[in-house]
Amino acid sequence: MENSGEGTEHIVSSYDDDLKQLSSMLLRMGGLAESQLAAAIQAVTRRDSELAQKVIDTDQQIDELDDEVNEFCTRLLALRQPMAVDLRNIVAALKLSGDIERVGDYAKNVAKRAIALNQAPMVAPVHNVPRIGSLVQRMIKDVLDAYAERDVARAIDVWNRDEEVDELYNSLFRELLTYMMEDPRNITSCTHLLFIAKNIERMGDHTTNMAENIHYVIEGTRLHDSRPKSDDTSTFAGPSEKVRKLET
Amino acid sequence: MVVAEHANAEASANAQPKIMARKVNVFYGDKQALFDVDLDIAQQKVTSLIGPSGCGKSTFLRCLNRMNDVVDGCRVEGAIRLDGADVYDRQLDPVQLRARVGMVFQKPNPFPKSIYDNVAYGPRIHGLTEGRDELDGVVRNSLEKAGLWGEVKDRLEQPGTGLSGGQQQRLCIARAIAVNPEVVLMDEPCSALDPIATARIEELIDELRENYTIVIVTHSMQQAARVSQFTAFFHLGYLVEYGATETIFTSPQDTRTQDYITGRFG
Numbered sequence: 231m232e233n234s235g236e237g238t239e240h241i242v243s244s245y246d247d248d249l250k251q252l253s254s255m256l257l258r259m260g261g262l263a264e265s266q267l268a269a270a271i272q273a274v275t276r277r278d279s280e281l282a283q284k285v286i287d288t289d290q291q292i293d294e295l296d297d298e299v300n301e302f303c304t305r306l307l308a309l310r311q312p313m314a315v316d317l318r319n320i321v322a323a324l325k326l327s328g329d330i331e332r333v334g335d336y337a338k339n340v341a342k343r344a345i346a347l348n349q350a351p352m353v354a355p356v357h358n359v360p361r362i363g364s365l366v367q368r369m370i371k372d373v374l375d376a377y378a379e380r381d382v383a384r385a386i387d388v389w390n391r392d393e394e395v396d397e398l399y400n401s402l403f404r405e406l407l408t409y410m411m412e413d414p415r416n417i418t419s420c421t422h423l424l425f426i427a428k429n430i431e432r433m434g435d436h437t438t439n440m441a442e443n444i445h446y447v448i449e450g451t452r453l454h455d456s457r458p459k460s461d462d463t464s465t466f467a468g469p470s471e472k473v474r475k476l477e478t
Numbered sequence: 479m480v481v482a483e484h485a486n487a488e489a490s491a492n493a494q495p496k497i498m499a500r501k502v503n504v505f506y507g508d509k510q511a512l513f514d515v516d517l518d519i520a521q522q523k524v525t526s527l528i529g530p531s532g533c534g535k536s537t538f539l540r541c542l543n544r545m546n547d548v549v550d551g552c553r554v555e556g557a558i559r560l561d562g563a564d565v566y567d568r569q570l571d572p573v574q575l576r577a578r579v580g581m582v583f584q585k586p587n588p589f590p591k592s593i594y595d596n597v598a599y600g601p602r603i604h605g606l607t608e609g610r611d612e613l614d615g616v617v618r619n620s621l622e623k624a625g626l627w628g629e630v631k632d633r634l635e636q637p638g639t640g641l642s643g644g645q646q647q648r649l650c651i652a653r654a655i656a657v658n659p660e661v662v663l664m665d666e667p668c669s670a671l672d673p674i675a676t677a678r679i680e681e682l683i684d685e686l687r688e689n690y691t692i693v694i695v696t697h698s699m700q701q702a703a704r705v706s707q708f709t710a711f712f713h714l715g716y717l718v719e720y721g722a723t724e725t726i727f728t729s730p731q732d733t734r735t736q737d738y739i740t741g742r743f744g
Contacts, residue, residue, distance in 0.1 A: 238742045245741070311700060313739040314730050450729025 236315055236380060245310055252302060252323050253378070256330070259295040260374040263330050264367060266292070266337035267433065271363035273344040274426060277352075285341035292334035299327040318450060322443040326377070329436040329443075333370065336429040336436075343422045343429075350419040353409055359423060362398045362430050369395070369437045373444065382448045389441040389453060395434035396461040402427045403463045431461065494561075496521040496661060496691040497542060502556035504537050504546065511537045515556070515717045517710055519661075524683060524692045526702035526723070529712035530738065535695050538712065539663050541565075542693065543579035544572045560661070577604055580654035584666040586646030588638030588653075593630050596638040596649055597621060600657035616656055623689075624652035625682050644675025651682065655690070662686065664694040668701065680705050699739050703727050711735045 240246050266285055273282035303324045306312060312320050369388050376384035406420045406427075442453050495518035504512040512534045519525050519542075527535040537546070544565060546552045558565040565575060577600070588596050597617045600606075607613040617634075621627040626648040630641070638649050647667060654662055664683075668676040683692060683705045696702050702709055702723065709726040711719045711734075719726065719735045730736045 238737060240741050242741060313699060313703075313727050313741075314736050316740050317728060 236319075245316075248302075248306055248310070249316065249319060252299070252306070252320070255295060255299050255302065256323055256326055257374060257378055259292060259299065259327065259330050260370065260377070262288070262292055262295070263333045263337065264370045264374070266334055267340070267363065267367050267370065267430075270337045270340040270344065271360050271367075273341055274347065275357075275360050277344075277348045279345045279348050282341040282344040282348075286338050289334050289338040292331055296327050296331040299323060303327075315447070315450070318447045322447045325443050326440050329440045332436050333433045336433045339429045340426050343426045347419060347422045347426075350422070351415070353416050353419045353423070358398070358402050358405065359426055359430070362395060362402065362427060365391075365395055365398065366430050366434045366437065369434060373437050373440045376441065377444050380444075380448050382445055385441040385444040385448070386453070389438055389445075392434045392438045395431055399427055399431040399461060400463055494521065495519055496561065497693075498557075498559045498562075499538070499541070500557045500559075502538070502541060502554065502558060504534070504541060504555070505553045506549070507551040511715055512541075513715045517717055517720060519691060519693055520708060521691050522687055522689070523708060524687055524694060524706040525708045525710065526706035527693065527695045527710050527712060528697075528699060528702050528738075529718075533712040534715045535710075535712045536665055539665055539693060539695050542661070542663055543576045543581060545576075545581065547572055577657045578659050579661040579663060580657065580659035581663045581665070582647070582650050582654050582667050585670050586643055586650050588641070588646050588649050590637065590639060592635045593638045593641070593649060594634040597652050597656045600653060604657055606657060620652040620656040623655055623686070624648045625678060625685075626652055642675070644671050644678060647671060647675070647679060648682065651679075651686075655686070659690065661691045661693065664692065666695055666697060669697060676701070699727070711738065713738070
């Protein structure tokens with residue numbers, strides 16, 4: 231946007247250096263979270279416990295970056311007393327960092343589940359997990375690009391795509407439920423897969439938050455319309471329409 | 479000029495503006511200092527005027543109580559209305575106007591008189607009080623409102639110039655409000671003060687808002703953000719943007735406003 235005002239430089243050039251550094255810290259953090267998700271999903275599909283353990287160990291790096299970003303932002307707020315787009319930028323960075331940190335945590339959870347899953351027999355629908363995974367991974371990549379290039383259209387596009395993730399999660403939920411009903415021996419694996427899918431779906435929600443914050447940085451306004459929500463599993467009563475009535 | 483949306487909404491919800499400026503042009507000789515400025519000053523709010531040096535903000539402030547009348551070669555065109563009445567009406571006595579629209583300057587400028595006489599001066603020349611008791615009451619009340627009473631009550635006969643900078647400025651504010659004005663204009667009232675004295679004045683401005691309409695010119699954007707409800711940004715003699723202070727400082731609409739408040743090259 232023409233008057234987001236970040237194109238021109240500050241009179242104090244070290245201020246520009248600080249803001250550039252902040253952006254690059256976030257992008258590094260985001261890139262790390264994105265590759266953590268990719269590796270976690272690979273650990274699930276290839277039943278690779280070693281890779282899963284590596285994901286678990288690497289999460290520490292994201293947490294450390296989150297701390298660094300928080301400290302750096304606090305310093306900038308105190309020393310630069312930012313206004314307008316600079317203020318939005320720094321406040322948004324604090325929130326973006328929090329969201330990325332959460333994405334990293336979910337990737338770690340997926341990896342933990344992967345290790346547990348590898349102890350159990352394989353169930354069929356594992357292929358749906360990488361699908362939802364790569365969908366969210368692309369959202370993360372795009373939201374980071376939107377941030378790097380201050381591209382509001384791309385941020386809005388990511389924001390809208392979360393609906394797809396919710397839909398895919400719903401169908402996965404139903405599918406796994408059917409497998410569990412077919413054969414109780416599937417329950418352990420399916421439960422782990424269900425949690426994995428839920429973790430990935432939550433990453434999508436955090437990515438959406440990031441898109442909202444990027445919109446705020448660029449435009450100075452909030453994305454108003456309520457986001458399309460399609461996750462209806464919390465009210466889902468069973469695979470059939472017939473809900474069994476409890477005898478009183 | 480950009481006017482932020484909810485500033486308009488708030489201003490209209492606020493009924494009548496205290497001061498309305500329309501198409502104000504000011505010239506110093508051949509040089510034009512202000513161009514077609516339209517601005518409403520909301521009643522019992524603090525409005526801050528910001529912008530780089532020479533942008534016209536002080537010139538505009540001085541139009542509001544005709545302080546420009548005393549500047550040689552200064553010509554003011556357009557309309558400025560105080561409660562709907564023309565400020566530049568030839569029938570209107572500028573001295574009476576300045577009793578209604580008081581002013582506090584950048585450098586504290588107490589008279590070389592006692593603290594008491596500094597505050598009593600206005601009520602005396604305007605004949606606002608009868609008898610010593612009433613005058614005492616006005617002096618005390620004004621000093622209390624200016625947050626200075628506790629510090630000076632035992633030395634009212636000492637010279638005002640003997641006070642510290644921050645106290646002198648509060649004395650000047652007490653002097654300005656002693657004539658019971660409706661509007662108080664402040665031209666960088668804190669630029670000569672340390673942070674603590676500044677904080678006291680800012681606290682005072684916030685309290686004065688209950689009874690007075692305040693217009694403040696400041697070079698400190700942090701100050702504008704702290705004390706005012708509305709902010710107007712001037713640049714090269716034009717009013718560039720006007721709106722609710724929080725909007726101006728978080729999401730200004732005009733690139734020039736943004737560049738100025740974020741410290742970028744314009």
